[in-house]
Structure formats: C-alpha cells, structure tokens
Amino acid sequence: MTGLYIHIPFCESRCIYCGFYSTTRRELQDDYVRALCREMAMRKDEGADGLATVYIGGGTPSQLSASNIRSIFDGIDDVFSPDWGKMEITMECNPEDITDDFCRALSQTPVNRVSMGAQTFSDVRLRFLRRRHDSAQVARAVRRLRAVGIDNISIDLMFGFPGETVAEWTDDISCALALRPEHLSAYSLQYEEGTLLYRMLAKGEVSEIDDETYRMMYNVLCDRMEAAGYDHYEISNFALPDRRSRHNSSYWHDVPYIGLGASAHSYSGKQRSWNVSSMTEYIRLIMSGVRPSESETIDERTHYDDMVMTALRTREGINLDEMPEEFRKYIVGSAEKYIGAGEMWTDGHRLALTREGIFVSDMIMADLMRPDE
Numbered sequence: 001m002t003g004l005y006i007h008i009p010f011c012e013s014r015c016i017y018c019g020f021y022s023t024t025r026r027e028l029q030d031d032y033v034r035a036l037c038r039e040m041a042m043r044k045d046e047g048a049d050g051l052a053t054v055y056i057g058g059g060t061p062s063q064l065s066a067s068n069i070r071s072i073f074d075g076i077d078d079v080f081s082p083d084w085g086k087m088e089i090t091m092e093c094n095p096e097d098i099t100d101d102f103c104r105a106l107s108q109t110p111v112n113r114v115s116m117g118a119q120t121f122s123d124v125r126l127r128f129l130r131r132r133h134d135s136a137q138v139a140r141a142v143r144r145l146r147a148v149g150i151d152n153i154s155i156d157l158m159f160g161f162p163g164e165t166v167a168e169w170t171d172d173i174s175c176a177l178a179l180r181p182e183h184l185s186a187y188s189l190q191y192e193e194g195t196l197l198y199r200m201l202a203k204g205e206v207s208e209i210d211d212e213t214y215r216m217m218y219n220v221l222c223d224r225m226e227a228a229g230y231d232h233y234e235i236s237n238f239a240l241p242d243r244r245s246r247h248n249s250s251y252w253h254d255v256p257y258i259g260l261g262a263s264a265h266s267y268s269g270k271q272r273s274w275n276v277s278s279m280t281e282y283i284r285l286i287m288s289g290v291r292p293s294e295s296e297t298i299d300e301r302t303h304y305d306d307m308v309m310t311a312l313r314t315r316e317g318i319n320l321d322e323m324p325e326e327f328r329k330y331i332v333g334s335a336e337k338y339i340g341a342g343e344m345w346t347d348g349h350r351l352a353l354t355r356e357g358i359f360v361s362d363m364i365m366a367d368l369m370r371p372d373e
C-alpha cells in the first residue's frame with residue numbers, strides 16, 4: 001500500500017517563521033488543480049498496490065475553493081479507485097478558514113482527519129507570527145468540524161517564542177488539551193534562513209530561548225501529554241489510543257509514498273524524487289506532458305542513513321531484526337556509549353532514544369550514520 005501526498009502551495013499571506021514554498025497568487029489555483037489531476041493520471045501505476053492514506057498539505061489547503069477540493073477527490077477516485085472507507089484522509093486547515101460553509105463542503109468529501117495549525121493560544125504571539133487567526137477561532141473551528149462528523153483532529157503547537165516563559169507554554173498546552181484533540185504535534189520555533197524571523201534574529205530584534213528553558217518546556221509537554229493519556233509516539237507527536245497519524249508514520253517506517261504538486265517529494269523504496277519548486281514551471285511542464293522532477297537512486301548505505309534519521313524519531317525506534325548484519329553490528333557497537341549514558345535503550349530487537357537522548361538526538365543520529373568510506 002502507498003501513501004498519497006498532495007501539496008497545495010497557496011497561502012493568503014506569509015507567516016514570519018515559514019520556510020515552506022508557497023505563493024499568495026490565488027489566481028493560479030484552478031490551473032494548478034488541473035495540473036495536479038494530470039500528474040495523478042501520469043503516475044497511475046505507482047498507486048497500483050492501492051492507497052492507504054491521503055494527506056493534503058501545504059501551504060494552506062483550506063484556501064482551495066469547494067469545487068477545486070471536489071476536483072482533487074474526483075481525480076483520485078478516477079485514477080486510483082481507492083477504498084475510501086478503510087483509509088485515513090487528512091487535510092491541513094487553518095482555523096480562520098473553517099467556516100460553516102467550509103465544513104459543509106468538507107463533509108461532502110472523504111476527508112476524515114483535519115490537521116490544524118493553532119500554533120499558540122496567545123493572541124500576542126499569534127500576531128507576532130503574523131498568523132491570520134485569533135485563539136478563539138481555534139475552539140470554534142474544532143466545534144464546527146466535530147459538528148460535521150470529523151472525529152480525528154490534530155492540533156499543531158509551537159513553543160520557545162522569544163521571551164516565552166514555561167508558565168505561558170504550560171497554559172498553551174492546557175488550552176489545547178481542553179479541546180481534547182485526538183492528536184497533537186509540537187515543534188520549537190525555528191529560525192530558518194530566508195525567513196523574516198531569521199532576519200529579525202540576525203538584527204538582534206529577537207533572541208532565542210536558552211537550552212535550559214527549552215528542556216523545561218519539552219519536559220512539561222511530554223509530562224502533560226502523557227498524564228492526559230496521549231501516546232508520545234514520535235519526538236514531536238502525541239496521539240490518543242489508535243489515533244497515530246498513519247500517513248506520517250509511513251514516512252518514519254519506510255513505506256513508499258507518491259508526492260504530487262510543486263516541490264512535492266516521492267519515495268518508492270528504491271528511489272527518491274522531487275518535483276520542481278516553481279508553481280508556474282510545474283503547471284507549464286505538467287500540462288505539456290512532462291513530469292518536472294529529479295530523482296536519485298537509494299543504495300543500501302543511503303537507505304541505512306535515512307532509517308537512522310527517521311526511525312530513531314519514533315518511540316519504537318529502529319527494528320534491528322530487519323537490518324542487514326553488517327549495519328546491525330555497526331549500529332549496536334556505535335550505540336553502546338549512548339545506552340550506557342541513558343540516552344538510548346535496546347531490548348536486543350529494537351534500538352531507540354530515551355527522553356534524555358531526544359535532547360541530543362541530532363548529535364546521536366549524526367554519529368550513528370555510516371562514516372564516509
């Protein structure tokens with residue numbers, strides 16, 4: 001089975017921290033959706049084993065018109081003949097777009113999971129990020145989605161804002177938990193090159209939180225979520241029982257996926273490919289029958305390195321039993337010092353990070369990858 005990712009790179013405005021490719025040129029929406037459906041048809045064979053999940057991400061998919069959302073699902077139906085009833089079908093939505101009309105339109109589609117970028121429940125911090133919603137809209141959006149039968153909702157939060165206190169972060173977690181989402185993702189604020197936030201940092205207008213505050217915030221997050229019954233199944237992700245994101249789990253567990261749209265990535269198990277980032281180039285080339293992508297073949301060693309970077313993010317970690325003997329010996333030997341330091345654990349079949357290890361995960365992952373020969 002395969003996962004299908006569809007990238008919708010439209011945003012109403014740009015948030016200061018965002019390094020994703022997206023455009024505010026709404027007038028390209030119809031042409032883009034036509035190109036997406038064309039790309040689906042070109043790649044029909046890649047979904048021949050059947051689809052397990054669909055994830056419509058962005059950008060801001062909730063900026064799509066109702067007719068374009070319908071066209072995308074009609075396209076999937078025609079090309080891949082999915083068994084919708086057995087699938088997880090997620091759409092990323094911004095809270096301000098979740099109106100009654102939008103929910104009615106959504107209820108006419110197979111979407112059964114919504115991932116919503118709440119980010120924070122502080123209106124001051126939302127304005128700082130230049131988000132378009134306020135905190136009250138998040139609760140309203142959750143109520144509206146539940147009213148049309150969407151019973152699988154994920155909320156994204158951010159922490160580590162300049163000057164944010166642990167008490168303020170704890171309040172944000174409480175606000176999210178009060179909505180009882182089935183799933184929650186939490187990421188620390190990142191200063192990515194090319195973003196306005198990065199330039200503000202470079203000019204000294206904002207400063208990063210210190211390591212100790214970061215640790216306290218992450219510990220509060222894990223403790224509060226676990227106490228509320230959520231499974232901490234990936235470094236940044238928490239789920240109620242049976243509500244792990246099936247689509248994202250496939251990225252961490254080496255399952256193939258098809259990525260459609262400008263800048264979307266695909267993985268076949270043997271090959272990785274990525275589409276051109278420019279929306280206009282994407283539309284032009286697809287409509288002339290050319291798939292605008294580059295690819296690379298994944299050899300055993302790259303496959304091993306990828307697995308270290310992805311599987312180690314999960315609570316179950318790396319499955320040592322499925323690993324070629326040469327790599328297994330290497331990783332078990334390299335991990336010994338981290339196991340001794342309480343940063344990793346193993347039961348002989350699995351190797352994973354402990355919470356202490358998560359704080360130094362970048363360093364551990366880099367160390368466990370194969371050195372250049």
Ligand code: SF4
Nearest residue numbers: 011014015018058059
């Ligand atoms: S964070 Fe989301 S809404 Fe904001 S610019 Fe990035 S993709 Fe668009």
